[in-house]
Amino acid sequence: MKKASTILLLLCSMTMFAESIKIGNFYYELSGTTAKVVKHADYSTFTQAFIPSSVLYETHEYTVTSIDDNAFAGCTELLAVSIPSSVTYVGNKAFANCTWLDSVAWHPVRMYSTSYAYNTSPFYNDKKISKFMFGPTVQRIPAYLCYDLDGITELHFPDGLQFIANYAFSQMDGITNVTLPDGVSSMGSGPFSGCTHLASINIPSSLTAIPDEFCYGCAALSEITIPSTVTSIGANAFNGTHLSSVVIPESVGSVGEKAFAENAYLTSVEWHPIRLTVGYDAYNKAPFYNCSNVTSFIFGANVKRIPANLCYYLSGITSIELPAGLEFIGKAAFCGLSQITEVVIPDGVSTMGSSVFGSCTNLASINIPAALTAIPDYFCSGSSITEIDIPLAITSIGIYAFRATQLTSVTIPENVTFVDECAFAACPNLHTVVWNAKSATAKTSVNTIPFYNTPLHSITFGDKVTYISPYLCYNQPTLTEVYNYAAVPQTIQGNVFYNVDKENCILYVPKESLEDYQNKTVWQEFLHMTGVLSTLKYVDTLTTFTYLGQTVTDTLHQAPVTLHMPVAPKIEGFVFLKWVVLAGDFEDGIVLQAVYESDQPTNTSDVVVNPKNKAQKLVREGNVYVLQDDQLYTLTGTRVR
DSSP: HHHHHHHHHHHHHHHHSSOEEETEEEEEEETEEEEEEESSTTTOOEEEEOOEEEEEEEEEEEEEEOOOTTTTTOOOOOOEEEEEOOOOOOOOTTTTTTTTTTTEEEOOOOOOOOOTTTTSSTTTTTTTEEEEEEEEETOOOOTTTTTTOTTOOOOOOOOOOOOOTTTTTTTTTOOOOEEOOTTTEEEEEEETTTTTTTTEEETTOOOOOTTTTTTTOOOOOOOOOOOTTOOOOOOTTTOOOOOOOOETTTTTOEETTTTSOOOOOOOEEEOOBBBBOOOOOOOGGGGTTOOOTTTTEEEETOOOOOTTTTTTOOOOOOOOOTTTOOOEOTTTTTTTTTTTOEOOOOOTEEOOTTTTTOOOOTEEEOOOTOOOOOTTTTTTOOOOOOOOOOOTTTEEEEEEEETTTTOOOOEEEETEEOOOTTTTTOTTTTEEEOOOSSOHHHHHHSGGGGOOOOOOOEEEEOOOOOOOOTTTTTTTEEEEEEEEEESOOOOOHHHHGGTOOOTEEEEEEEEGGGHHHHSSTTTGSEEEEEEEEOOOOHHHHHHHHOOOOOOOOETTTTTTEEEOOOOOOOTTTTEEEEEEEEETTTTTTEEEEEEESSSSTTOOSSSEEETTOOEEEEEETTTTEESSSSOOEEEEEOOOO
């Protein structure tokens, strides 16, 4: 009984897996109503493999739907292949290593297989193919179909084509021109990558997403038009091309990493994406990475967001004009643009990432927009700016924000609550600071303080300052004068003025508070203390007034006031430093006194008479000289309309 069961199973197996059947020139496996081509009947003599769409066997018609793996692999006599529209699957390496195969006619309509790799594609290593024709009904082209077939010089696609899979035409060095039909709506990665002689290709209006590596490495490609229907551009899409210019339309919502990178021929970019949400977390992932010859980068009028690292070290750019409606600039977006000299940031910009204009070594002029409340880290570190107006809305100043700039003076407004590490460090020309921040804290490690390694000569504390951060003026031996207009002297730590020459540095304080300062710890260490006028009578709507270079604010009309300073007398052998308020008010006029320093370091005279005007004399006060004469020098102001 057991032996009979074994024989029955063997018979069933022979029925289920019948041998291939020779019909015409080919062997087939038949199943139901379909047939699969298995191999050719005579490998030694046949030169053509024209696969029929159907076959007859014992009065039954079978539709040919597939070609087996390796079915014709290694057929060295094969010259031409034709695959009918009925076929939906062509096996791995079905025609591989057919060393003399020259012509292919491809008619499958919708092949869904995308499982090919470059070395398993149907025509792998068929380097002699020179003609590859697509039938008029083809709608989908499978992955790697013509990969590395560089003998092909022309490609013509049917009008009904809809989809091209991964790397279908990659590494085809022979093609120079491609026209994609308007119906193509989707493509896999790298469909034409590595086609080094491809000089012309279009992007159909039906395509909304340009795929990753679309024309990666197509070195002959010098121009491209991106239609307004495109919403995304894939990573490395045009990396390594020779595009000379590119216009990216408003419709684009994402641009992939290194999309236009590694192109020494690119000189002009127009950027119109409105709100690109995808940023680039590293400079070497930015879309224009290593496009060092870009000289023109134009932003569209409707751009709202500029992504991180967008123009990182595109050092050929000579100017940047930002659109009026801009709201956001990502980190390092313009870092390293060494040729730009001026930037105007629109007032609507409310957020910026770090290093936005860092290392822009020739940048001499930049503003801080009204909507910004936090100056970012490394904002314009290493630039050549000599002045900056920090708006009242600013509440914090980031790490190294103005480090190694050429600032000569700076005013910290009253709403600032935090100044981060080395914000104004290593600024060789920064000698004058006005500190109006009411109670700002700052970094307190010795080598992280705001003015680390910056040689201050003068610092002024506004009348609303109630707290002075430890170490603020630490190790400032060049400091010659300190102005403090607080009516009540602040309680400060001794390290605030550590290594300041308090024997020669002059402390100016309100006249009415002079005695309080003389009795206050730390402040009393200044040997030269002078009382000056500290408050000014305000005029109608003027609610704030800080002289010493500050802008007066008219809160009713929202209009600034321009201060008109008198011309200081020229005195031979002395350099004018600044004006100091002696008395008066803004309404009736403010009486000023001129302060000078000698251009001869060895000069120790207590009184110097001006040789050109005997009525003018200089009286030495510490390291400086003040002018005394009968002339009345006044400060006036006018509102700017």
